[in-house]
Amino acid sequence: METIQHLFYGLAVVFQPVHLLMCFIGVLLGTFVGVLPGVGAACTMALLLPVTYKVNPVSATIMLCGLYYGAMYGGSTTSILLNIPGEVASVVTCLDGYQMARKGRAGPALGISAFGSFIGGTISVIGLMLAAPPLSEFALKFGPTEYFSLMFMGIVMLTFLAGDSVPKALCMASLGIFVGTVGTDAISGMERFTLNIPILVDGIGLLPVAMGLFGIGEVLVNVELTLKADVFETSLKRLLPNLDDWKRSIMPILRGSVIGFFLGILPGGGGLISSFASYTTEVKLSKHPEEFGKGAIEGVAGPETANNAGAGGSFIPLFTLGLPTNVIMALLLGAMMLYGLQPGPQMIIKHPDLFWGVVASMYIGNAMLLILNLPLIGLWVQVLKIPYHLLFPIIIFFCLVGAYSINNNVDEITIMIIFGVLGYLFKKFSYPGAPFIMAMVLGPMMERALRQSLIMSLGSGWIFITRPISLITLLIAFSLLASTILPAIKKKRQVLAESSGD
Amino acid sequence: MKTEEVSKLDAHPVGSIVLVIIGLAITVGSFRYGFGSFEEPGDGFLPFLSGVCTVFFSSISVVLSLKRGWMPLRSLWEGTKWHRMIVVIVTLFLYCFFLKDLGFLLASILLMTVLFRLMYRPKWWVTILSAIATAVFFYVLFQVCLEAQLPRGFLGF
Numbered sequence: 001m002e003t004i005q006h007l008f009y010g011l012a013v014v015f016q017p018v019h020l021l022m023c024f025i026g027v028l029l030g031t032f033v034g035v036l037p038g039v040g041a042a043c044t045m046a047l048l049l050p051v052t053y054k055v056n057p058v059s060a061t062i063m064l065c066g067l068y069y070g071a072m073y074g075g076s077t078t079s080i081l082l083n084i085p086g087e088v089a090s091v092v093t094c095l096d097g098y099q100m101a102r103k104g105r106a107g108p109a110l111g112i113s114a115f116g117s118f119i120g121g122t123i124s125v126i127g128l129m130l131a132a133p134p135l136s137e138f139a140l141k142f143g144p145t146e147y148f149s150l151m152f153m154g155i156v157m158l159t160f161l162a163g164d165s166v167p168k169a170l171c172m173a174s175l176g177i178f179v180g181t182v183g184t185d186a187i188s189g190m191e192r193f194t195l196n197i198p199i200l201v202d203g204i205g206l207l208p209v210a211m212g213l214f215g216i217g218e219v220l221v222n223v224e225l226t227l228k229a230d231v232f233e234t235s236l237k238r239l240l241p242n243l244d245d246w247k248r249s250i251m252p253i254l255r256g257s258v259i260g261f262f263l264g265i266l267p268g269g270g271g272l273i274s275s276f277a278s279y280t281t282e283v284k285l286s287k288h289p290e291e292f293g294k295g296a297i298e299g300v301a302g303p304e305t306a307n308n309a310g311a312g313g314s315f316i317p318l319f320t321l322g323l324p325t326n327v328i329m330a331l332l333l334g335a336m337m338l339y340g341l342q343p344g345p346q347m348i349i350k351h352p353d354l355f356w357g358v359v360a361s362m363y364i365g366n367a368m369l370l371i372l373n374l375p376l377i378g379l380w381v382q383v384l385k386i387p388y389h390l391l392f393p394i395i396i397f398f399c400l401v402g403a404y405s406i407n408n409n410v411d412e413i414t415i416m417i418i419f420g421v422l423g424y425l426f427k428k429f430s431y432p433g434a435p436f437i438m439a440m441v442l443g444p445m446m447e448r449a450l451r452q453s454l455i456m457s458l459g460s461g462w463i464f465i466t467r468p469i470s471l472i473t474l475l476i477a478f479s480l481l482a483s484t485i486l487p488a489i490k491k492k493r494q495v496l497a498e499s500s501g502d
Numbered sequence: 503m504k505t506e507e508v509s510k511l512d513a514h515p516v517g518s519i520v521l522v523i524i525g526l527a528i529t530v531g532s533f534r535y536g537f538g539s540f541e542e543p544g545d546g547f548l549p550f551l552s553g554v555c556t557v558f559f560s561s562i563s564v565v566l567s568l569k570r571g572w573m574p575l576r577s578l579w580e581g582t583k584w585h586r587m588i589v590v591i592v593t594l595f596l597y598c599f600f601l602k603d604l605g606f607l608l609a610s611i612l613l614m615t616v617l618f619r620l621m622y623r624p625k626w627w628v629t630i631l632s633a634i635a636t637a638v639f640f641y642v643l644f645q646v647c648l649e650a651q652l653p654r655g656f657l658g659f
Contacts, residue, residue, distance in 0.1 A: 167562040168563050174553075223583070393636070397640060401652075404601075404650070405648065408651045410602060414595075420594075447548040454542075
């Protein structure tokens with residue numbers, strides 16, 4: 001009952017004209033970004049952060065959240081029509097969505113994708129609304145030791161899932177932690193690694209780094225290529241799935257909602273893992289698994305539902321614990337801290353307008369997205385045809401002006417360009433950028449928690465073992481690390497045994 | 503070399519070697535700030551740990567590359583129009599260098615002119631008009647609407 005009252009309060013917050021407008025702008029931009037390959041939600045969020053300084057924190061957060069789950073909707077359009085994922089989380093949709101388009105069924109593919117996203121998004125918001133308050137209360141018992149262990153586990157899980165090479169991902173995370181320490185230490189006031197450069201005294205800002213890595217870096221990689229996308233020309237007249245489509249899709253949609261929501265809560269979770277897990281589940285449960293990869297509508301309905309449900313689920317750790325589970329959440333955390341907010345257990349108590357306003361805005365936003373993605377699908381197909389040679393200068397320019405406007409300082413642009421070059425090199429040498437950003441955001445918080453824990457325990461590391469929550473999270477983290485090393489050791493032993501047997 | 507053999511190769515280890523060196527620099531540099539003790543960690547405590555981890559994990563990457571073999575360095579740029587990337591980077595740094603002297607509008611028009619012509623060659627008047635329109639749009643958005651203090655050059659804007 002109390003939850004319903006809070007929800008009505010949130011609706012009262014979100015129905016203020018400025019919040020409704022920001023919600024609409026967020027989902028519209030999110031869909032736009034999701035549709036366009038080569039422009040990601042992380043990059044766009046980084047570009048928009050300087051702009052959001054001028055609006056109130058609730059409006060800004062509503063817009064940024066709308067951008068994220070809106071991108072999950074938009075990503076399916078390019079997957080289905082171009083066989084190129086507009087967002088990383090929509091990569092699975094390419095497998096069956098494009099095949100459906102080739103068979104003249106692009107309309108039902110887009111339609112079921114939109115409906116599934118709406119259902120998954122709505123279910124995950126309900127989950128967020130119900131789970132967040134009790135989880136926040138539980139999290140009030142956490143001390144610095146638990147927080148350090150949770151953040152450590154979060155980074156390890158993200159690195160585990162970030163790319164092909166775990167050592168490279170962990171290296172990036174370590175580097176990110178270091179970059180987070182540059183500047184004036186919050187505890188002692190000492191300047192660290194500033195190299196007597198004035199701009200570094202306040203630390204390296206999240207915005208120029210994020211815009212550099214995800215904006216400039218991405219553009220540098222893409223301008224080297226000859227990007228040519230052939231939009232699959234097909235009739236989009238019938239967008240509504242027929243009865244048979246619904247019969248085949250309803251259970252994948254329901255399963256995808258649950259799978260996506262729970263996987264989204266986990267560090268490293270969010271849209272991508274959820275959509276993969278849903279697709280794998282549907283293949284295993286299907287009576288006709290041979291149809292997957294050839295235009296099975298279940299292969300679109302389940303993953304697209306799951307990626308939206310995962311997006312909703314990923315808000316839970318951020319709002320209740322102050323812990324981001326993926327790069328987007330890390331940027332959102334950085335943004336909220338810039339607005340003077342501290343996500344965590346106290347947030348729902350101290351800023352109920354923010355939390356319940358955002359929750360209510362997600363209901364409204366999902367409804368807006370259903371309208372944007374069905375009747376207006378023709379508009380997005382035209383957007384797909386915007387050539388990259390027009391798009392990339394705008395992206396670069398937005399990055400430049402955005403970086404400058406942070407502090408009206410040209411040095412911020414220089415930092416952004418440097419990180420843009422680094423982002424380009426990271427991609428070339430297969431080093432993932434996501435662990436870097438996440439560790440850079442979490443690094444200062446981890447350092448504070450680590451130092452406080454060691455002070456509390458008089459230097460004894462046993463404090464991380466004797467506290468149950470800390471122990472469990474560290475065990476999970478080290479189990480994951482061991483799972484990457486042990487198969488390699490086992491294989492080595494097999495090879496040695498075979499060679500000695502010869 | 504067969505495609506499947508190439509795909510199993512690692513990226514060139516020079517990136518990992520550079521990171522080993524950077525990690526060592528961080529580790530050594532952190533001693534300046536004092537490691538402190540486990541009872542009272544100093545300012546150099548976490549930088550030291552991050553430096554050690556950077557060295558450790560990037561060393562593992564080097565070893566794995568040596569074991570598996572790696573693709574030639576030139577393969578990273580084979581078949582790409584890498585000169586465009588160089589043009590973009592140089593142009594951006596020049597933009598930073600001249601921004602305060604030329605002012606936002608003039609510097610931006612020059613920048614956009616170069617970028618619009620990088621991947622495609624429309625007529626010059628189309629390029630220049632597009633560059634002016636983009637620069638003016640962003641000027642209005644940031645200077646007028648968002649009240650950013652964009653630099654004025656010798657022309658006063």
